[in-house]
Structure formats: C-alpha cells, structure tokens
Amino acid sequence: MKANSTTSVSVRGLALSYGAVQVLKALDLDIADGEFLVLLGPSGCGKSTLLNCIAGLLEPSHGQVFIKGKNVTWEEPKDRGIGMVFQSYALYPQMTVERNLSFGLRVSGLAKDEIEKRVKRVGDMLQLGDLLQRKPSALSGGQRQRVAIGRALVREVDVFLFDEPLSNLDAKLRAELRVEIKRLHQRLANTMIYVTHDQIEAMTLADRIAVMKGGTIQQLDAPQTIYNKPKNLYVAGFIGSPSMNFLKGKIEGAGAKAVFHLGGQKIPLKDYVPDAPLKAGAAVLGVRPEHIQLDMAATKANSDAYKAVVDLVEPMGSDSLVWLKIDDTLFSARVESNQHFDPGQKVDVRFRINLASVFDEATGDRL
Amino acid sequence: MSHTTAIGIVPTGPKPKKLISVERVIVYSVLLLCAVFFLFPLYIMVITSLKDIEAIRSGNIFIPTMTPTFSAWGKAWNSACTGLYCEGIKVGFWNSVRITFPSTIVSIAIASITGYSLANWPFKFSEAFFTVLLVSSFIPYVVMLYPLVLITRWLGIYSTLPAVVLVHTIFGLPILTLLFRNYFASLPQELFKAARVDGAGYWRIFFQVFVPMSAPIFTVAVILQITGIWNDFLFGVIYAGPTNYPMTVQLNNIVNSVQGGKEYNVDMAATILTGIVPLAIYFFSGKYFVRGIAAGAVKG
Ligand SMILES: Nc1ncnc2c1ncn2[C@@H]1O[C@H](COP(=O)(O)OP(=O)(O)OP(=O)(O)O)[C@@H](O)[C@H]1O
Ligand SMILES: [Mg+2]
Numbered sequence: 001m002k003a004n005s006t007t008s009v010s011v012r013g014l015a016l017s018y019g020a021v022q023v024l025k026a027l028d029l030d031i032a033d034g035e036f037l038v039l040l041g042p043s044g045c046g047k048s049t050l051l052n053c054i055a056g057l058l059e060p061s062h063g064q065v066f067i068k069g070k071n072v073t074w075e076e077p078k079d080r081g082i083g084m085v086f087q088s089y090a091l092y093p094q095m096t097v098e099r100n101l102s103f104g105l106r107v108s109g110l111a112k113d114e115i116e117k118r119v120k121r122v123g124d125m126l127q128l129g130d131l132l133q134r135k136p137s138a139l140s141g142g143q144r145q146r147v148a149i150g151r152a153l154v155r156e157v158d159v160f161l162f163d164e165p166l167s168n169l170d171a172k173l174r175a176e177l178r179v180e181i182k183r184l185h186q187r188l189a190n191t192m193i194y195v196t197h198d199q200i201e202a203m204t205l206a207d208r209i210a211v212m213k214g215g216t217i218q219q220l221d222a223p224q225t226i227y228n229k230p231k232n233l234y235v236a237g238f239i240g241s242p243s244m245n246f247l248k249g250k251i252e253g254a255g256a257k258a259v260f261h262l263g264g265q266k267i268p269l270k271d272y273v274p275d276a277p278l279k280a281g282a283a284v285l286g287v288r289p290e291h292i293q294l295d296m297a298a299t300k301a302n303s304d305a306y307k308a309v310v311d312l313v314e315p316m317g318s319d320s321l322v323w324l325k326i327d328d329t330l331f332s333a334r335v336e337s338n339q340h341f342d343p344g345q346k347v348d349v350r351f352r353i354n355l356a357s358v359f360d361e362a363t364g365d366r367l
Numbered sequence: 368m369s370h371t372t373a374i375g376i377v378p379t380g381p382k383p384k385k386l387i388s389v390e391r392v393i394v395y396s397v398l399l400l401c402a403v404f405f406l407f408p409l410y411i412m413v414i415t416s417l418k419d420i421e422a423i424r425s426g427n428i429f430i431p432t433m434t435p436t437f438s439a440w441g442k443a444w445n446s447a448c449t450g451l452y453c454e455g456i457k458v459g460f461w462n463s464v465r466i467t468f469p470s471t472i473v474s475i476a477i478a479s480i481t482g483y484s485l486a487n488w489p490f491k492f493s494e495a496f497f498t499v500l501l502v503s504s505f506i507p508y509v510v511m512l513y514p515l516v517l518i519t520r521w522l523g524i525y526s527t528l529p530a531v532v533l534v535h536t537i538f539g540l541p542i543l544t545l546l547f548r549n550y551f552a553s554l555p556q557e558l559f560k561a562a563r564v565d566g567a568g569y570w571r572i573f574f575q576v577f578v579p580m581s582a583p584i585f586t587v588a589v590i591l592q593i594t595g596i597w598n599d600f601l602f603g604v605i606y607a608g609p610t611n612y613p614m615t616v617q618l619n620n621i622v623n624s625v626q627g628g629k630e631y632n633v634d635m636a637a638t639i640l641t642g643i644v645p646l647a648i649y650f651f652s653g654k655y656f657v658r659g660i661a662a663g664a665v666k667g
Pocket of ligand 1: 021044046047049050197
C-alpha cells in the first residue's frame with residue numbers, strides 16, 4: 001500500500017509487544033504535511049513507544065511506517081528525515097552547546113561553513129547565542145530544553161518528534177516554551193508529532209489530538225471536536241478539567257421524543273444531536289461543569305429546571321465549582337465566583353443538553 | 368520575638384557542636400586501632416630498612432637507628448640476589464611494568480566495548496551471555512590454571528610475556544565487563560537514542576558520547592587492574608617464565624634465597640619497593656576511586 005503524497009507520516013497496522021505484553025495494538029495513523037499532531041494519553045499507554053517506532057528507535061512486531069510516502073520501516077533513524085526532542089533533554093554532557101547542536105551535522109559530514117551557518121541560525125531562533133560555548137551542566141532547565149529543540153531543528157528535516165519535552169519544567173516555563181513551540185511551528189510549518197499527558201498543552205498546540213489508551217487510539221480529531229463531541233466515555237472523562245459529569249440513568253422513548261431519566265426527574269433530549277439514533281435503555285449523560293446553569297431555588301415552578309441540593313463549594317479564583325446532588329447522583333457545576341451558594345441549599349439546575357453527550361452505558365460509545 | 372534557650376543564648380547560624388560525644392569517641396578509637404594495626408608493620412619495615420646489618424643485630428627492632436642509611440634500598444634495587452643471579456629487584460619491577468600495562472589496557476579496552484554492547488546493543492543471546500559472564504566470575508581460578516597451561520603451551524607462548532598478559536586479560540574480563548555494563552546501563556537511555564537520531568553509529572556513540580562521560584568508571588577499572596595485576600603472584604610464577612617473573616615473584620626469591628646471613632634490611636626495602644606502586648595508586652586516586660564506585664552504584 002502506498003501512502004498518500006500529502007501525508008507526511010503514516011503508520012499502518014503498527015503493533016509492538018514485549019513478550020506477552022502488547023504495548024501497541026494494530027495502530028493506524030495518518031498525519032498530514034505540516035500538521036501538528038498531539039499524542040495524548042495517561043502514563044504507560046504507549047505514546048513514547050509509538051514515537052520511538054516512528055523514529056526507528058524501536059522495532060515494531062508488525063506493521064509499517066511511511067514518511068513522505070516512503071516505507072521507512074527498516075530504515076535507520078538518521079535516514080528517516082526526523083528530528084527528535086526527548087523528555088530528559090538528553091544533551092551530550094561533555095560537549096558545549098555548539099557541539100551538541102552540530103554533532104549530527106558533523107556525523108553526516110556536512111561542510112564546516114554550512115554547519116556554522118545552520119548552528120548560528122538555530123541559535124538566533126532559540127536565543128541561544130550567548131550560551132553556545134557553555135556545557136549543558138551550566139544551563140537552566142529551560143535553556144537545556146531549548147538546546148534540545150535546537151538540536152532537532154539544525155537537522156532541517158520534515159518531521160519533528162517531541163516526547164514530553166516540557167514535562168520536566170515548572171508551570172511558568174512550560175507555558176512560555178509552549179508558546180515558543182507553537183510559534184516555531186507556525187514559522188517552520190513542519191510536521192510535528194508531540195507527546196504529552198498535559199491536556200492544556202494538547203488543546204493549545206494541536207491541529208489534531210490523538211487520545212490514546214492501552215496501545216490504541218481512542219479518538220483522533222481537532223481539539224474542539226474532542227472536547228465537545230468525545231467519542232466515548234474514556235475520552236470524555238480524560239479531556240477537560242474539571243472533568244465531565246457522568247450521570248447514570250436510562251433513556252425512555254426514541255428519536256426526538258427520547259427522555260433521560262435521572263432519579264425521579266426527566267430530562268428531555270430533543271435538543272441533543274445524536275451520532276446514532278437514540279433508543280431506550282441504560283445510558284450515561286455526560287455534561288461538562290461549565291454547561292450546567294444554577295439558579296437559587298425559584299418559587300415559580302420552572303418547567304425546564306431540575307431540583308438539586310448543594311453539597312460542597314470549591315472556590316477556584318475566577319470561578320467556583322459547586323458540587324450538587326440529585327437523589328444520590330453527585331455532579332459539579334462551574335459558576336462565576338460572585339454567585340454564592342451554601343451547602344444544603346436547594347437550587348434549580350439547567351443542563352445545556354445541546355452541548356452534552358449521551359453514551360451507551362454498556363459499550364461506552366457516544367450515541 | 369526570637370526564642371531563647373535556657374541560658375539565654377539566641378539560636379542563630381550553625382548549631383554549635385559538642386566537642387566530645389560517645390559516637391565520636393567510638394569512631395575514632397576504632398579508626399585509630401585499625402591505623403595502628405596496619406601502620407605498625409610498615410613502621411617496622413621502614414626503620415629496619417634504614418638500618419645497617421650491625422644495627423639490626425645489636426639494636427631493638429622497635430627503635431629506629433640514629434644513623435639511617437639508604438644502602439639497603441640501593442642493594443635491594445640493584446644487586447640483591449635471587450637464587451640465580453644478583454641484579455636486584457629492579458628486574459622484577461620492569462617485568463611487572465611490562466606485564467601490568469598491556470594487561471590493563473587490553474582488558475579494559477575489551478571489557479568496556481563488551482559492556483557497552485551488552486548494555487546498549489542487545490543481541491539475541493545477550494542476556495544469556497551476561498549470565499555466563501556473571502557466573503564465570505565466581506569460578507575459582509585454580510580450576511583453570513592447568514587448562515590454561517595446556518592452552519598457552521598449545522599456542523606456543525607458555526613461559527613468555529604474552530602468556531601472562533593473556534591470562535591476566537582473560538581473568539580480568541568478567542568482573543570488568545560487569546562493571547562497564549552496569550555503568551553504561553545506568554546512563555540515560557535517551558542519550559543513546561539521541562545519538563542514534565543524530566546518525567552516530569556503534570563506534571562513534573562509544574567514543575564520542577559514552578567514553579567522555581565515563582571517566583569515573585575507567586578510573587575504577589584502571590585502579591582495579593593495576594593493583595590486582597601488580598599484586599599477583601600465582602599467574603606470574605606459572606605463566607611468565609623465569610626471565611619475566613614479576614616483582615612479587617622476585618621479591619619472594621630474594622627473601623627466600625639463603626646466601627650467608629639474612630639481610631633483613633634489604634628484604635624490608637625490597638618489600639616496600641614492591642608494594643609502593645599499588646600504594647601510590649591508592650594514595651593518589653582514592654578520591655576518584657570512591658567517586659567512580661559511587662557513580663556506578665547510583666545513576667550517573
Ligand atoms: N522494555 C520494556 N519491556 C516491557 N515493557 C515495557 C518496556 N518498555 C515499556 N514497556 C511498557 O510499555 C508500556 C508503554 O510504555 P511507554 O513508555 O510507551 O508509555 P508512555 O505512554 O510514554 O508513558 P509516559 O507518559 O509515562 O511516558 C508501559 O506499560 C510500559 O510498562
Ligand atoms: Mg513516555
């Protein structure tokens with residue numbers, strides 16, 4: 001099979017196991033030219049393994065890897081046209097920054113003046129100019145990470161692989177470098193595959209996010225789609241902080257007349273745009289805290305509101321998270337911090353059903 | 368307000384240490400005892416080697432002479448007699464140098480490369496190979512002495528310098544390979560991956576990335592090998608042949624050869640001369656040795 005010419009990297013049926021442990025399971029992935037793809041998933045789900053397979057640092061048990069339409073499954077890492085940035089920086093400790101940057105170029109036997117030119121350009125781009133003669137041990141974490149990025153950049157390749165490049169840095173530096181990486185991508189327009197388990201990084205950087213779990217890709221979509229229309233309970237629960245509420249109940253009726261039963265209350269689903277036709281049965285209603293509106297318990301009978309009791313309030317600065325109970329179901333709602341609620345108070349709850357997700361309880365798939 | 372102690376001193380800066388505490392007393396007494404135990408014989412040797420034979424016969428063994436002389440040292444070095452000839456311990460010294468240097472260099476070169484292969488380039492049977500290596504480092508040498516005699520004889524090098532160098536190299540390999548493998552395995556794997564992405568191959572990664580950051584473990588290996596080989600007696604006496612006897616064997620021959628009266632001062636001087644090389648190495652590199660051992664144990 002030949003990969004499409006506008007795809008930059010494509011992975012076909014890739015599997016990898018260590019003995020009996022299957023780390024990657026028949027994975028397919030196509031990444032367009034110039035795309036910023038983020039691999040997102042919990043620790044141990046195989047993100048680094050996938051990246052290492054693409055880089056040629058691990059041999060897959062099955063499957064193929066194409067880069068720029070060429071089958072590189074058996075190629076050496078250096079011949080694949082990739083640059084890689086590692087989580088632990090992995091700078092050569094005994095070489096100066098300049099020699100770290102130029103190592104790969106010297107290996108490939110590039111002319112001296114060309115090496116100098118490239119190192120200078122990358123040094124300027126990443127503001128490493130003053131640091132070129134220092135050893136890595138004399139750099140701060142952020143500077144080291146910039147050198148590591150620079151070492152990938154000087155190779156002037158089509159595909160960059162990042163394995164959690166920012167996870168060793170503190171929150172502020174991470175935010176700064178995140179912006180730098182985004183800017184870099186806009187400027188270079190290279191294909192980038194970026195591993196992280198930080199969902200903010202994923203949301204802000206990605207053109208598309210691949211959410212992984214246990215060696216498979218659960219959903220591959222644009223960040224907004226993943227956020228708004230998660231394909232299954234796993235993705236829904238993984239993306240978003242504070243995380244989505246899952247209200248267990250059952251659907252009665254079908255199609256536009258479907259109603260979700262939660263405790264003793266009925267929530268009509270006529271505003272919900274289903275992927276699969278709704279039918280009666282056990283289901284889970286997924287609502288993000290920001291898609292729940294609260295009102296002080298009104299005296300007038302509100303037809304479209306539901307009664308809940310405030311359980312706990314978590315102030316978070318710009319807004320507050322209010323934990324509520326309908327019968328025994330606990331869920332949270334995000335409100336502006338100037339709205340004040342007390343535990344035990346009765347409130348009216350309105351779910352924005354058009355923004356919610358309904359999942360089949362048995363399969364976990366979105367309906 | 369700052370707190371004050373019972374006697375009204377405000378605690379600030381480093382806490383004052385008690386001058387004498389039980390732990391200190393115990394630690395220092397043990398150290399002192401050990402030092403005396405090991406230094407006392409050395410003391411006797413040094414003062415005896417500085418006496419002339421008259422002073423030894425008439426004087427007390429514990430009391431240094433008032434008229435020290437280095438003549439015994441000169442004799443030990445230049446003209447002390449083994450059973451056969453009287454050219455002093457210097458012959459043995461140079462033999463030991465000729466044995467130690469090639470053995471050390473060759474064994475470390477092979478072991479470091481093998482260790483690097485085992486740690487970073489796993490092949491089909493690398494785990495099995497490693498296990499064999501591990502087990503073989505526990506086999507008593509004695510078991511292999513005679514087979515090695517036969518092998519070296521078959522190779523036509525028995526009783527020559529190459530034979531003893533070969534034997535030292537072989538016996539050094541298991542433990543050294545272990546040492547290097549563990550050290551290289553403790554280096555960050557991502558460094559190795561980064562070098563591969565940069566296009567470096569087997570040798571370039573070894574020489575340009577790993578060796579420069581392995582000074583501690585090379586130091587340990589060099590010290591282990593030099594002192595071990597220098598102190599060796601058994602292999603020297605078996606495989607080297609009389610013309611290549613190392614210093615330890617020659618020392619034994621000098622001390623045990625009976626020609627006229629026993630010259631204790633010469634024997635003592637020759638013994639000190641023999642021991643001085645490992646002693647000096649420990650003395651000057653002890654710091655690096657400890658550092659290297661520690662670097663191998665925890666993450667480099
Ligand atoms: N050499 C190995 N032998 C056996 N299992 C391994 C080996 N290397 C990795 N694994 C397993 O493969 C799985 C995937 O590992 P991988 O490093 O790809 O996870 P990851 O998604 O990158 O996690 P993290 O976010 O923590 O970096 C893990 O469950 C891990 O235990
Ligand atoms: Mg990882």
